[in-house]
Amino acid sequence: MTALAAPAAVDVRARRREIRSTTLRAVGRALGRSLFTAVVSFVIIVGVWFSVVTFFGVAPYITQNPAQVWNYLFTLPSASANRELIWGQLSVTLAHSAFGFVCGLVVAILVAIVFRVSRLVEAAFMPFALLLRSVPLLAIAPIIFMIFGIGSQASVGVIGGIVVLFPALVTIAFGLKNASPTMIDVVHTYGGSTWTVVRKVALPGSLPSLFAAARISVPGAITGALLTEWLSTGDGIGGSANKEIVTGQFPALWAAVVVVTLVALGIYMLVQLVESVVLARMGMATNTR
Amino acid sequence: MSITSIFSRRTARAGIATAAIAAAVISLAGCSGSTPSSDTTPGDAGAADYGTVNLQLSWIKDVEFSGEFLADSKGYFKDAGISTVNMTPGPSTGTSELLSGKADVALSDAVSVGSAVSQGQPLKIIGTEFQKNPFTILSLGEKTPLKSPKDLIGKKIGVDDSNTVLFNAFLSVNGIDPKDVTVVPGQFNGPALLESGQVDGYVSYLTNEGIQVELDGYTPVNLAFADFGLPFVAETVTVTQDSIDNDRDKLVAFLKAEVQGWSDFVKDPQSGADLATGTYGKDLKLDPKLEAAAATAQAGLVATDETATNGLFTISDELQQETIASLKAAGITTTAKDLFDMSLLADVYKANPDLVDYSK
Numbered sequence: 241m242t243a244l245a246a247p248a249a250v251d252v253r254a255r256r257r258e259i260r261s262t263t264l265r266a267v268g269r270a271l272g273r274s275l276f277t278a279v280v281s282f283v284i285i286v287g288v289w290f291s292v293v294t295f296f297g298v299a300p301y302i303t304q305n306p307a308q309v310w311n312y313l314f315t316l317p318s319a320s321a322n323r324e325l326i327w328g329q330l331s332v333t334l335a336h337s338a339f340g341f342v343c344g345l346v347v348a349i350l351v352a353i354v355f356r357v358s359r360l361v362e363a364a365f366m367p368f369a370l371l372l373r374s375v376p377l378l379a380i381a382p383i384i385f386m387i388f389g390i391g392s393q394a395s396v397g398v399i400g401g402i403v404v405l406f407p408a409l410v411t412i413a414f415g416l417k418n419a420s421p422t423m424i425d426v427v428h429t430y431g432g433s434t435w436t437v438v439r440k441v442a443l444p445g446s447l448p449s450l451f452a453a454a455r456i457s458v459p460g461a462i463t464g465a466l467l468t469e470w471l472s473t474g475d476g477i478g479g480s481a482n483k484e485i486v487t488g489q490f491p492a493l494w495a496a497v498v499v500v501t502l503v504a505l506g507i508y509m510l511v512q513l514v515e516s517v518v519l520a521r522m523g524m525a526t527n528t529r
Numbered sequence: 530m531s532i533t534s535i536f537s538r539r540t541a542r543a544g545i546a547t548a549a550i551a552a553a554v555i556s557l558a559g560c561s562g563s564t565p566s567s568d569t570t571p572g573d574a575g576a577a578d579y580g581t582v583n584l585q586l587s588w589i590k591d592v593e594f595s596g597e598f599l600a601d602s603k604g605y606f607k608d609a610g611i612s613t614v615n616m617t618p619g620p621s622t623g624t625s626e627l628l629s630g631k632a633d634v635a636l637s638d639a640v641s642v643g644s645a646v647s648q649g650q651p652l653k654i655i656g657t658e659f660q661k662n663p664f665t666i667l668s669l670g671e672k673t674p675l676k677s678p679k680d681l682i683g684k685k686i687g688v689d690d691s692n693t694v695l696f697n698a699f700l701s702v703n704g705i706d707p708k709d710v711t712v713v714p715g716q717f718n719g720p721a722l723l724e725s726g727q728v729d730g731y732v733s734y735l736t737n738e739g740i741q742v743e744l745d746g747y748t749p750v751n752l753a754f755a756d757f758g759l760p761f762v763a764e765t766v767t768v769t770q771d772s773i774d775n776d777r778d779k780l781v782a783f784l785k786a787e788v789q790g791w792s793d794f795v796k797d798p799q800s801g802a803d804l805a806t807g808t809y810g811k812d813l814k815l816d817p818k819l820e821a822a823a824a825t826a827q828a829g830l831v832a833t834d835e836t837a838t839n840g841l842f843t844i845s846d847e848l849q850q851e852t853i854a855s856l857k858a859a860g861i862t863t864t865a866k867d868l869f870d871m872s873l874l875a876d877v878y879k880a881n882p883d884l885v886d887y888s889k
Binding site: 298299301302382385386389390391470471472473474479482483485486487488489 | 621622624625628629630631641644645648650685687688690691693694711712713714716718722725727728
């Protein structure tokens with residue numbers, strides 16, 4: 241794009257400046273938006289939490305209110321040991337989530353590219369992707385464990401990957417298809433193949449979709465990790481949750497749930513931030529709004 | 530004149546109506562007031578009405594709860610003044626259900642209850658069905674037989690979440706580092722996981738999964754907890770301190786019916802298996818062969834030399850101390866006084882001395 245607009249050197253400098261200021265503005269906007277979202281979500285979550293605990297008459301033994309979770313993590317004499325426990329569980333869960341996230345997203349990108357290159361493959365394989373989506377994961381989990389081994393790292397990647405795959409695939413495939421027809425024509429005119437179109441036009445053009453896919457995949461990957469931990473590996477927050485219910489360690493359970501929720505929210509916003517920086521840098525920032 | 534007479538008549542009528550309404554209200558109030566008073570009067574045992582008991586079972590409705598099925602179907606609960614016993618199937622340790630008020634009584638195990646008690650939760654064991662705990666690490670002779678605790682090292686063991694505390698206790702008593710064993714969560718599907726080779730061992734019941742795999746044609750290899758440093762009572766009748774303080778009569782009545790139900794079971798284990806397969810666990814499509822074999826094995830856990838002298842559900846001082854020692858070995862510190870309250874069972878046998886000898 242820059243190459244096309246480059247006849248005069250002055251223009252290039254001006255254009256760079258412009259891009260930089262757009263980037264800065266976009267980052268500022270994204271930061272502001274993220275912070276606003278965070279504050280609003282936080283207020284809503286804490287409000288709903290307090291009212292459910294207070295008005296639904298749930299036994300105090302089971303429930304913990306926000307203040308109790310705060311005390312568990314920060315003010316009780318055992319707080320540092322508690323933090324260590326939760327941090328240990330969380331780091332396992334995050335490692336599992338990252339693995340599932342990468343597996344799912346890599347497969348989604350590769351499959352979306354294949355779909356873009358060959359419509360036949362898309363027609364043949366989309367039903368399979370739909371199948372993975374429509375059969376409850378809980379129902380096929382035992383079969384997955386039978387194949388990949390219960391408690392294995394592979395089961396983490398497969399379950400996490402399946403959760404991430406479908407929404408990411410649909411979003412990315414959509415982005416790849418929406419490349420500008422004029423640019424595609426340019427590539428074809430110079431004798432480029434479909435593969436060149438994908439490489440030079442469709443892939444860079446699909447960045448917004450790619451980031452959207454990454455963003456929606458963050459909570460999915462964490463859900464997948466928790467599910468695998470509960471059913472297969474037995475560690476992390478997902479594996480500990482049911483054991484804590486059974487042994488009556490409700491403060492630890494609530495603290496873990498709160499922490500994993502906050503972390504998921506944080507990562508989501510981080511991806512959003514990276515997204516706005518990259519898109520602004522690529523000149524794709526949406527200036528409207 | 531006629532006007533006044535009408536007026537006075539009207540007033541009179543209104544007065545009568547008011548009186549009638551007042552009477553109705555009073556009698557209604559009287560009714561509503563009299564109901565709870567008859568509830569709480571312990572007066573004569575026969576007329577006592579203790580209402581409903583919510584009972585949390587530790588497992589699905591199989592032969593494990595034969596005594597409860599017998600007490601329910603033969604009307605022992607009703608005779609004792611308990612109109613309904615709502616049995617909620619597990620798997621569960623029951624501690625959360627008790628402490629949250631969802632259950633009045635839970636059939637649990639000493640380790641899970643002890644773990645909660647050591648954390649300061651107000652729970653008490655007031656009797657036990659199994660004198661010996663039937664927990665075992667089951668493996669298959671045809672696959673990877675685990676014959677001693679050391680064999681667990683480097684192996685994959687399936688543990689249901691509700692047995693986590695127990696399994697950790699087993700490891701610590703036998704000096705095995707939890708890091709050396711791969712633990713995977715089970716979903717109460719032990720025999721399937723073992724037979725398909727997905728796990729090497731599974732924390733099971735001697736009277737359930739062990740028999741199941743045998744029926745499937747495998748050789749069960751057991752590491753029974755009771756034989757490897759962890760003798761403790763199981764299927765304990767567990768309640769909160771609060772209900773001992775406030776509903777003592779109800780609990781004593783419940784225990785009495787339980788003793789009657791389990792006495793019938795010891796006399797005829799097959800009757801329990803029949804109720805499990807044919808009535809209470811009908812939806813589960815239980816295997817009658819498995820239930821019959823389990824019933825026989827289970828009778829040996831319920832009736833021992835100790836119960837022959839002191840009656841079913843008894844927990845001797847010695848067994849209490851053994852249980853406390855097992856807990857201690859597992860890193861759970863509590864005392865017999867904090868964990869057990871046998872005075873309610875004593876009340877049952879004091880009022881019904883004929884129940885002690887259950888062979889009659």
